[in-house]
Amino acid sequence: MFNKLILSTAFLVSLSTSQAKIGVEEVAKGFERPVWAGVPKGVDGKIWVMEQAGKVWIIDEKTGEREKEPFLDVSMDVTRKGNEEGLLGLAFAPDFQKTGRFYVNYTDLETQTRIVRFTSTDRKTTDHATEEIIMKYPSEFPNHNGGWLDFGPDGMLYIGNGDGGSGNDPKQRGQDLTSHLGKILRIDVSPKTGYKIPTDNPFIEDKNAKPEIWAYGLRNPWRCSFDRETGDFWIGDVGQNAWEEIDFMPKGKGAGANYGWRLREGLIATPSPQIGGDSPSGAIDPVYVYKHGKGDDEGLSVTGGYVYRGPIKELQGRYIFGDYQNPRIWSFKLEGGNASDFKDHTKELQPDGGRINLIASFAEDNTGNVFIVDHTGPIYRITEH
Ligand SMILES: [Ca+2]
Ligand SMILES: [Ca+2]
Numbered sequence: 001m002f003n004k005l006i007l008s009t010a011f012l013v014s015l016s017t018s019q020a021k022i023g024v025e026e027v028a029k030g031f032e033r034p035v036w037a038g039v040p041k042g043v044d045g046k047i048w049v050m051e052q053a054g055k056v057w058i059i060d061e062k063t064g065e066r067e068k069e070p071f072l073d074v075s076m077d078v079t080r081k082g083n084e085e086g087l088l089g090l091a092f093a094p095d096f097q098k099t100g101r102f103y104v105n106y107t108d109l110e111t112q113t114r115i116v117r118f119t120s121t122d123r124k125t126t127d128h129a130t131e132e133i134i135m136k137y138p139s140e141f142p143n144h145n146g147g148w149l150d151f152g153p154d155g156m157l158y159i160g161n162g163d164g165g166s167g168n169d170p171k172q173r174g175q176d177l178t179s180h181l182g183k184i185l186r187i188d189v190s191p192k193t194g195y196k197i198p199t200d201n202p203f204i205e206d207k208n209a210k211p212e213i214w215a216y217g218l219r220n221p222w223r224c225s226f227d228r229e230t231g232d233f234w235i236g237d238v239g240q241n242a243w244e245e246i247d248f249m250p251k252g253k254g255a256g257a258n259y260g261w262r263l264r265e266g267l268i269a270t271p272s273p274q275i276g277g278d279s280p281s282g283a284i285d286p287v288y289v290y291k292h293g294k295g296d297d298e299g300l301s302v303t304g305g306y307v308y309r310g311p312i313k314e315l316q317g318r319y320i321f322g323d324y325q326n327p328r329i330w331s332f333k334l335e336g337g338n339a340s341d342f343k344d345h346t347k348e349l350q351p352d353g354g355r356i357n358l359i360a361s362f363a364e365d366n367t368g369n370v371f372i373v374d375h376t377g378p379i380y381r382i383t384e385h
Contacts, residue, residue, distance in 0.1 A: 021314055021384055022348050024356075027371065028064035029378035031057070033086075035147070037363035037373050040092035040102075040123075044366060049379060052086035054078045054106070058124060059379070061365070072118065072126045078106045081142050084165075084220075085111075088147025091157060093189070097123070103134075103157060103189065105149045113139040113180075115149065115159060117189065134195050135187070135212070137180045141165025144181075144220040144238075152186070153231035153251060156198055159185040159212075160235070162220035168240060168274045169262035174217050175280070177209035182261060184221065184235070186214035202256030215249075217259040217283065222324075223304035223361055227251075228368060236304020236321055237286070239265050244302035245286035246321060248334060258283045266291075288332060288339040290323075296344055297330070299323025303359045309368035312384045318343070320370055320382075322359040329359065329372070351380060 027047065036050040049066075050056045054075030057066045072090075080086045089105040096102055100120040108114045115135040120126045139145045144162030152158050163169040163182035174182035188196040203209035220238040227234070231251030237259065239245060243266025247259050262270055263277040266289035270276025279285070291298055305321035308331070318331040319339075328346045332339040349372070350356065358375035365371070372380040 022312060022345065023383055023385055024349050024351050024372065024380040025383050026064070026351060027061060027379045027381050028059045028066065031377050031379070033360075033375055034373050034377070034379065035086070035360045035375065036089055037361065037371055037379055038090060038092070039365045040096040041094055041366065042097050047363070047365060047371070047379070048090070049373075050087060050090055052088070053080060054087045056087075056090065061381075067124060069125050071120070071124065072104070073128070074104065074106060074116075077108055077114075079109050079111060081111075084143045084145055084147075084162075088145060089149045089160075091150045094151055094155065101189075103149055105147050105159065107139055107145050108136070111139055111142070112136045113145055113161065132193060134189065135159075135180075135185075139164055139181070140171070146218075146221050148221060148224045150224070150226065152226055152233070155188075155190070156186050157189045157195075158214065158224070158233075159187070160218070160221035160224050161185065162238075163218070163261065168270070169219065172262065174219065174261040175258070175263070177203060177206065177213060177216060180210055180212065182216060182218050183210075183213050184215040184218065184224070185210075185212040187212055200255065215254055215257040215259065217257075217261050217264075217280075219261040219265075221304070222302065225304065225306045225362075225364070227307040227309070228364065229307070229309050232307070234304060234307070234319060235259070236302040237261070238301050239292070240270060241292060242266065242271050243268065243289045243291055244299055244323070246288040246302065246304065246319070246339070247284060248287040248337075249284070259286075260284065287334060287337065288342075294326050296328065296346070297342075299326040299328060301325050303361060305362035306364045306370050308370055308382075310364075310370060310382075311367065312382065314384075315370075315382070320345070320362060322362070322372075324359050324375075327356050327359050329356070349380075349382065351378075356380065 144165035148160040235247040308315040360375035363371035
């Protein structure tokens with residue numbers, strides 16, 4: 001009893017020291033099912049917030065005020081039949097300030113995934129007539145549409161696709177190289193119109209594979225990121241009924257990588273109702289997994305995050321991520337290819353007098369501040385007090 005008391009007091013002291021440091025502040029609120037936020041290169045003091053139903057708003061980071069007109073409105077183009085459908089991702093061209101070009105990923109009225117380029121002439125609003133559909137492909141079932149896209153350190157546009165949906169990948173898309181589903185795609189969008197296949201894409205010579213494929217074996221990559229400092233690539237891949245996973249690939253590596261789905265769920269053969277299999281040869285295991293449940297280190301649907309490169313020393317170099325349904329926020333450091341020094345930040349990142357409800361996405365600004373996008377409306381910034 002005595003020993004226990006001393007232990008718990010020591011625990012409280014160390015907890016409160018670290019709790020005094022990190023917290024969140026609300027940047028803005030009242031969004032309708034926000035699923036993404038981000039900032040074009042070279043812009044400070046503003047953040048773009050995406051609503052799943054099809055609008056993107058520019059927000060003043062200090063006052064939380066939004067512009068009167070949305071930056072983009074594609075509500076008429078997107079379907080919202082399922083919880084995972086709608087406007088899901090945006091990537092600003094690295095030269096957005098000069099060209100006004102940006103790319104979105106959404107599910108259209110025919111349940112296809114569309115990758116669309118728009119051009120904003122004033123960088124504040126977007127004329128819908130500038131729309132150019134550069135890719136579209138069936139996304140089949142309402143769920144598992146991925147939705148993330150962003151530019152890599154190589155200037156190419158990367159796109160994260162889910163396996164098309166239902167459960168247990170009934171059409172076996174994850175390992176099927178003739179399908180865009182269950183893949184990370186990589187395309188060169190530098191031409192004035194359309195796109196090119198990068199000449200170093202791994203399956204460019206394979207007549208039985210889609211040339212856009214960069215990596216495969218994914219179930220539903222829900223939020224990927226490139227480390228702004230190192231260029232390393234991170235994937236949060238949502239699991240089936242057992243394990244959630246985080247995948248990692250060092251900068252410049254990963255052409256043709258197989259992340260294992262649907263044979264593998266996390267580090268094991270996909271369990272019942274349909275049994276998976278052995279790890280395919282050369283398959284990449286996740287660097288971190290957590291099992292399904294409601295505990296402090298468990299969850300139901302991973303939301304991939306960012307390696308923290310902002311002003312808070314304590315978080316430097318830590319991969320911050322969370323769970324959508326069991327709203328926990330965690331971080332770890334990658335050391336020697338393994339997740340180490342795992343931390344649960346859920347308590348210290350609770351807003352004053354409230355709670356974070358559904359972690360739809362994380363976001364990052366140009367100074368490496370990390371934001372939390374709550375699907376129920378507010379956007380928070382991780383801060384130090
Ligand atoms: Ca789908
Ligand atoms: Ca995997």
